[in-house]
Amino acid sequence: MSTKKTYYITTPIYYPSDNLHIGHAYTTVAADCMARFKRMQGYDVFYLTGTDEHGQKIERAAQEKGLMPGPYVDGIVKNIRHLWEQLLITNNDFIRTTETRHKDVVQKIFQKVFDQGDIYISNYEGWYCTPCETFFTQRQLQDEKCPDCGREVELLQEESYFFNMSKYADRLLQHIEEHEDFIQPESRRNEVINFIKSGLEDLCVSRTTFNWGIQVPFNQKHIVYVWFDALINYITAVGYASDEEMFQNYWPADVHLIAKDILRFHTIIWPIILMAIDIPLPKKVFGHGWILLEGGKMSKSKGNVVDPLILKDKYGVDAVRYSLLKELSYGQDGIYSEEMMVNRINSDLANDLGNLISRSIAMIDRYFDGVLPEPGPHEDTDEDLKNTAREVFEGATEKLDKLDFTNYLQNCWRLISRANKYIDETEPWLLAKEEGRKKRLAAVLYNLAESIRIILLMTAPTMPTLAARANEQIEIFTDVERMNWMEAGMWGLTPAGIKTQKGPSLFPRIDPASLDIEYAGEDAPEVSKTQGDEAGRQTAEITFEEFARLDLRVAEVISCEKIKKTDKLLKVQVKIGEEERTLVAGIAVYYQPDDLVGKKVVLVANLKPTKLRGVLSQGMILAASDENGTMMEVLTLESEIPPGSRIK
Ligand code: MSP
Numbered sequence: 001m002s003t004k005k006t007y008y009i010t011t012p013i014y015y016p017s018d019n020l021h022i023g024h025a026y027t028t029v030a031a032d033c034m035a036r037f038k039r040m041q042g043y044d045v046f047y048l049t050g051t052d053e054h055g056q057k058i059e060r061a062a063q064e065k066g067l068m069p070g071p072y073v074d075g076i077v078k079n080i081r082h083l084w085e086q087l088l089i090t091n092n093d094f095i096r097t098t099e100t101r102h103k104d105v106v107q108k109i110f111q112k113v114f115d116q117g118d119i120y121i122s123n124y125e126g127w128y129c130t131p132c133e134t135f136f137t138q139r140q141l142q143d144e145k146c147p148d149c150g151r152e153v154e155l156l157q158e159e160s161y162f163f164n165m166s167k168y169a170d171r172l173l174q175h176i177e178e179h180e181d182f183i184q185p186e187s188r189r190n191e192v193i194n195f196i197k198s199g200l201e202d203l204c205v206s207r208t209t210f211n212w213g214i215q216v217p218f219n220q221k222h223i224v225y226v227w228f229d230a231l232i233n234y235i236t237a238v239g240y241a242s243d244e245e246m247f248q249n250y251w252p253a254d255v256h257l258i259a260k261d262i263l264r265f266h267t268i269i270w271p272i273i274l275m276a277i278d279i280p281l282p283k284k285v286f287g288h289g290w291i292l293l294e295g296g297k298m299s300k301s302k303g304n305v306v307d308p309l310i311l312k313d314k315y316g317v318d319a320v321r322y323s324l325l326k327e328l329s330y331g332q333d334g335i336y337s338e339e340m341m342v343n344r345i346n347s348d349l350a351n352d353l354g355n356l357i358s359r360s361i362a363m364i365d366r367y368f369d370g371v372l373p374e375p376g377p378h379e380d381t382d383e384d385l386k387n388t389a390r391e392v393f394e395g396a397t398e399k400l401d402k403l404d405f406t407n408y409l410q411n412c413w414r415l416i417s418r419a420n421k422y423i424d425e426t427e428p429w430l431l432a433k434e435e436g437r438k439k440r441l442a443a444v445l446y447n448l449a450e451s452i453r454i455i456l457l458m459t460a461p462t463m464p465t466l467a468a469r470a471n472e473q474i475e476i477f478t479d480v481e482r483m484n485w486m487e488a489g490m491w492g493l494t495p496a497g498i499k500t501q502k503g504p505s506l507f508p509r510i511d512p513a514s515l516d517i518e519y520a521g522e523d524a525p526e527v528s529k530t531q532g533d534e535a536g537r538q539t540a541e542i543t544f545e546e547f548a549r550l551d552l553r554v555a556e557v558i559s560c561e562k563i564k565k566t567d568k569l570l571k572v573q574v575k576i577g578e579e580e581r582t583l584v585a586g587i588a589v590y591y592q593p594d595d596l597v598g599k600k601v602v603l604v605a606n607l608k609p610t611k612l613r614g615v616l617s618q619g620m621i622l623a624a625s626d627e628n629g630t631m632m633e634v635l636t637l638e639s640e641i642p643p644g645s646r647i648k
Pocket of ligand 1: 012022230232289
């Protein structure tokens with residue numbers, strides 16, 4: 001039994017019906033970030049991922065390729081393992097539901113629940129969605145299609161075993177109501193409560209019309225319903241019914257990290273299975289939002305999936321992990337495009353973080369021959385930098401504990417911005433010119449190195465190779481494999497005397513014009529679309545200074561035309577004072593080109609220019625859109641106010 005505090009985190013076990021995309025990579029990277037963070041805090045972490053290999057969906061995918069399901073999934077599972085290695089995922093186990101260790105547990109549990117009378121045989125008549133592996137009643141269908149994914153459903157009439165879920169509904173409701181943390185974020189919790197209150201039907205937990213699954217132990221005609229089988233993986237892997245000591249050590253899981261699509265399985269079916277076998281429930285199920293492409297959800301059938309391996313090869317593992325985690329605000333959906341990823345890499349990683357490190361190292365090289373000096377006399381700005389570091393550490397810890405990755409990173413960037421500002425305030429290049437200020441110069445450079453140490457520690461769970469790469473240029477850490485999170489909360493741990501040596505750029509800038517991305521029709525980028533508009537949207541607070549960095553201007557539209565071969569993009573020519581600019585706006589679905597000419601709109605004038613479909617867009621027009629993107633209205637001004645006027 002471990003004497004350390006344990007932390008058990010899981011991802012969904014993915015269907016190996018096809019190779020995985022960045023949506024799956026998001027969950028796995030997010031869970032990896034948590035696993036690394038908790039290890040840095042000294043926890044005994046068990047991080048589980050794996051594959052959900054049974055069911056009709058897999059059987060059909062194999063058939064389409066002319067293969068038996070076994071060899072078919074073996075090939076995909078190999079690719080999945082390779083993907084996780086490339087993304088530096090530190091899972092402690094990889095469970096496959098086709099393994100004997102898992103089959104045994106599923107059969108034992110099925111038998112136990114049957115023996116105690118919670119599973120009974122009857123006839124099933126209803127609808128089945130194979131892509132979702134989900135049963136629906138006629139009433140639940142929407143326009144005769146699957147209410148979850150909108151695809152065709154099939155009528156099933158089979159003799160089946162049923163799981164008496166309704167028996168446990170009240171106990172489950174009580175558990176959810178008494179344990180605020182059980183379903184997170186909050187909005188998802190309410191959704192589940194309402195669903196249970198509307199009445200739970202018994203669940204059909206066996207199938208007879210195909211073979212690819214685990215046999216019901218006492219009736220060989222039946223195979224176990226794939227979700228009943230799959231959910232049990234979370235206890236198989238930590239030794240349920242095989243290694244009591246391990247099971248006691250890690251169960252209940254601290255977090256099942258999933259996306260909202262499979263929330264009900266995890267917060268209704270899974271807890272009820274656990275209640276039926278008298279096992280404690282997991283401490284938390286966290287349902288994050290979806291990564292969407294401009295044309296909607298990523299799916300193989302739409303042909304719009306994004307391969308994480310290609311991105312990793314192009315931009316490096318740190319940058320890909322960072323941009324994924326930054327993209328989805330707490331619990332919300334977020335829109336992904338490669339342009340957005342590149343812009344993020346250029347602004348956050350190359351400009352803010354990369355520059356801070358390279359400028360600091362260059363100054364230590366130049367002014368102190370590549371040896372970090374002893375800290376010298378303190379001034380007020382130093383205190384402010386130190387205080388920011390402390391606050392950021394506390395904020396980052398708190399946000400990570402809530403699985404709020406965006407705001408954790410936002411916190412880290414507060415310190416990066418503060419340290420960059422500190423360079424501007426202290427003007428080391430001027431201090432270097434005055435012999436009598438050498439000690440002050442030493443203090444400034446020491447404080448910068450110290451800020452860098454703290455930043456590298458706090459970003460390590462997200463960007464696992466950064467500290468080692470930076471260490472080649474400034475030897476802050478004696479062992480980058482053993483970084484301690486708590487040390488990010490302390491000031492003054494960087495040893496004076498360490499060597500610096502300027503090396504290659506940690507995050508080379510990517511020329512957006514070099515991007516050669518082919519968007520298929522609807523996937524063209526919408527420049528001004530807001531992200532994640534779900535009700536109750538929470539975005540991070542910003543200070544007035546941060547708001548003031550936005551240069552919002554009144555701009556008059558002087559001409560407007562559709563961009564060829566796109567459905568959504570308009571090329572808009574605007575006037576701000578005497579200046580004319582070109583912008584690309586993703587509003588063609590809502591506006592005819594002539595609708596806007598002569599209108600005064602609100603322009604974000606200091607947005608970094610970016611090239612879209614070969615047109616350099618120099619700013620962004622503000623527009624409001626509803627939750628589903630069915631309505632959009634460009635913000636306009638009616639008065640005589642002249643173009644170029646500042647909006648604040
Ligand atoms: N096999 C089931 C899970 C069983 S768990 C006991 C399954 N597999 S899946 O391959 O479809 O994976 C779904 C999960 O993949 C989502 O819950 C989420 O974690 C991740 N994602 C897949 N697409 C995604 C996005 N577009 N965006 C974010 N996450 C996504 O369901």
